[in-house]
Amino acid sequence: MKIRNVFLAVAFMAVTLMASTAMAEKVIVLGYSLPLSGSHAQYGEVFRNAAKLQLDKFNKSGKLKGATVEITFEDSKSDPKEAINIARKFVDDKRIVGVLGDFTSTVSMAAGRVYGSEGMPQLSQTASHPDFTKVSKYQFRNITTMAFESPFAAKWAASLGFKKFAIIAIQNDWGISSAENFASAMKGLGGEITSIEYFNPGNRDFRSILTKVSRDKPQAIYLCMMYEEGAMALQQRRQLGITSQVFGTSSLYSPKLLELAGKSADGLMLSTTFMPDSPEPNVVEFVTEYKKRYNSEPNMFTAQAYDAVGIMLDAIAKVGPDVTRSSLRDALAQTKDYPGVTGSTTFDPVTREPVKNMARMKVEDGSFKLVK
Amino acid sequence: MDTYFLMQIINGLSSGMIYALIAIGFTLIFGVLNVVNFAHGEMYTIGAFAGIVCISTLSWPIALVIIVALAVGGFSGIILEKIAFKPFRRFQDEASLKSRAMRESTLLSSLAVSIIIKELLQHFFGAEMQSIPVQYLMNDPIPIGPISLSSGQFLILGSSVVMLAGLQYVLYHTRIGLSIRAISNNPLGAKYVGLSVDRTIIATFAVGSMLGGAAGIMVGLYSGAIFPAMGFAPSLKAFVAMVMGGLSSIPGAVICALILGVCEALATNFMTQGWSDMVAYSFLILTLIFFPQGIFGARRERV
Numbered sequence: 215m216k217i218r219n220v221f222l223a224v225a226f227m228a229v230t231l232m233a234s235t236a237m238a239e240k241v242i243v244l245g246y247s248l249p250l251s252g253s254h255a256q257y258g259e260v261f262r263n264a265a266k267l268q269l270d271k272f273n274k275s276g277k278l279k280g281a282t283v284e285i286t287f288e289d290s291k292s293d294p295k296e297a298i299n300i301a302r303k304f305v306d307d308k309r310i311v312g313v314l315g316d317f318t319s320t321v322s323m324a325a326g327r328v329y330g331s332e333g334m335p336q337l338s339q340t341a342s343h344p345d346f347t348k349v350s351k352y353q354f355r356n357i358t359t360m361a362f363e364s365p366f367a368a369k370w371a372a373s374l375g376f377k378k379f380a381i382i383a384i385q386n387d388w389g390i391s392s393a394e395n396f397a398s399a400m401k402g403l404g405g406e407i408t409s410i411e412y413f414n415p416g417n418r419d420f421r422s423i424l425t426k427v428s429r430d431k432p433q434a435i436y437l438c439m440m441y442e443e444g445a446m447a448l449q450q451r452r453q454l455g456i457t458s459q460v461f462g463t464s465s466l467y468s469p470k471l472l473e474l475a476g477k478s479a480d481g482l483m484l485s486t487t488f489m490p491d492s493p494e495p496n497v498v499e500f501v502t503e504y505k506k507r508y509n510s511e512p513n514m515f516t517a518q519a520y521d522a523v524g525i526m527l528d529a530i531a532k533v534g535p536d537v538t539r540s541s542l543r544d545a546l547a548q549t550k551d552y553p554g555v556t557g558s559t560t561f562d563p564v565t566r567e568p569v570k571n572m573a574r575m576k577v578e579d580g581s582f583k584l585v586k
Numbered sequence: 587m588d589t590y591f592l593m594q595i596i597n598g599l600s601s602g603m604i605y606a607l608i609a610i611g612f613t614l615i616f617g618v619l620n621v622v623n624f625a626h627g628e629m630y631t632i633g634a635f636a637g638i639v640c641i642s643t644l645s646w647p648i649a650l651v652i653i654v655a656l657a658v659g660g661f662s663g664i665i666l667e668k669i670a671f672k673p674f675r676r677f678q679d680e681a682s683l684k685s686r687a688m689r690e691s692t693l694l695s696s697l698a699v700s701i702i703i704k705e706l707l708q709h710f711f712g713a714e715m716q717s718i719p720v721q722y723l724m725n726d727p728i729p730i731g732p733i734s735l736s737s738g739q740f741l742i743l744g745s746s747v748v749m750l751a752g753l754q755y756v757l758y759h760t761r762i763g764l765s766i767r768a769i770s771n772n773p774l775g776a777k778y779v780g781l782s783v784d785r786t787i788i789a790t791f792a793v794g795s796m797l798g799g800a801a802g803i804m805v806g807l808y809s810g811a812i813f814p815a816m817g818f819a820p821s822l823k824a825f826v827a828m829v830m831g832g833l834s835s836i837p838g839a840v841i842c843a844l845i846l847g848v849c850e851a852l853a854t855n856f857m858t859q860g861w862s863d864m865v866a867y868s869f870l871i872l873t874l875i876f877f878p879q880g881i882f883g884a885r886r887e888r889v
Binding site for chain 2: 251255259412418449453477
């Protein structure tokens, strides 16, 4: 009898303890729609890793008194239909005050229409299509658009004397807008575009495209693609003996590109917002923490997600534990000089576009070197 | 001729050869069982992953790596047969052997196995592309006059000739080849004269998947890209080549795979590559309309 009583007492105490902590700590939930399976799963994986890292850091920091934040991850498979279903689910969940994601502009914009009509703030770490923030006043992003980045690369190339370009771009919203923005900026600077070649997502054989674009003898080639495709294109370019200079979008920036392309990557020039070997203290902290926890190097995509989650959490901290969807949106819109690992970020008060600084890099002897 | 077109034809032949390598195993299995093995693309992926494991952990020479891929491919083929095909051949009477339901259920079970394999590979290796150490990469430029070839193109060309010749030898000069041909021609007749249908089918899977596995690692070394979903796109093209070649003619499938590759490469001259997949699908539709038997499928004997 005695022992049973002790057990009962302990059980009762445990239940009351749990209940009391639950009452004291309010839980604020964010949704994260990202590809965890399918052909873009490798990006989703690093987004989730970065988000968990940032979230743990935030909850430990005590910036938000009286509440903890949680993130619910949903697998969109990089499919617009899936992302719309997830958006409906997030919108119906009254606990969710804001949403992060998705990965590609196409998927983010499809889901964005749901978030826009239901008044849910959405912050994508990577959607860089110019129209993304035009979906509604609830869309934000932590990446400079190709309307900013492509002209930046064009100006840089022109200043080095490269004015006759061929463009190879992935055939999706992002690739098309990258290529078109670059082409119009180049033409504005008095340059010439010999051809724009689009390829299907998932294609790994660039030999026939490279053979075709090099027939027009461009001075340089601008690659608008992800780093995995970029590595293949660079290798096959070397095999075909094409020697024109290569410029690329920031999406090519990844240690994996060097690993996959080897010495074929030498000479590649690109613009980027994130450099893991930067001496900035917050970057050093992020890189060492990430390596310790996940045993791999963070890339530009990891950093984008880390900062996107950080910006969202900062906005929540500003409003306090009674945050709602509309107060979170307003706090996000007022983001100013957020000190992230991808540089300091401010949202333009009118367009909600992020204003950031970009770095220029060149691959030399198998590593990325900062160009002054 | 303009070297541009010559270069494009070489580009096309090298991608066509990849489709052909996959189409050989595909066609062999179709010829015997009369069902499409949707997991064949995964045998190719498994071969590639077996090779990369040998390279990264044991750093064996390339010849040995290809033999391992061959062996692992063949072994996976046998397991695939046991999981996805054998359970649907329980009833050996004439009606069930000819029933359409049986064929369709194996089609779906092989599709299921292919998805499971892909997810498992992604679970253990991650969805990222695996990098191949530079010394293994078969992508060294070999300039011949104005055109540029690569070492991998010679490897793929050479090994497909060897594989095709070896396969023809096995089919026409060995006992197991004779029973494969007998079963593909008339399964019931072969059964009644005392051939072991099960054993022959297992042998077919082993041979077909061996070729698939070896193709996987060779393409991996040539293109530098090994990832869980790598089997999908080329096996779709191999499927089109198989249909064009008349479903069960191996030489037909190889020739059609080469035609397909060259046409795709030349098509980039007239349209962006984003549209060039249309070439394969329009070939498929045109074949089905004008050559319902396939271009090389008119003969009675099938393998």
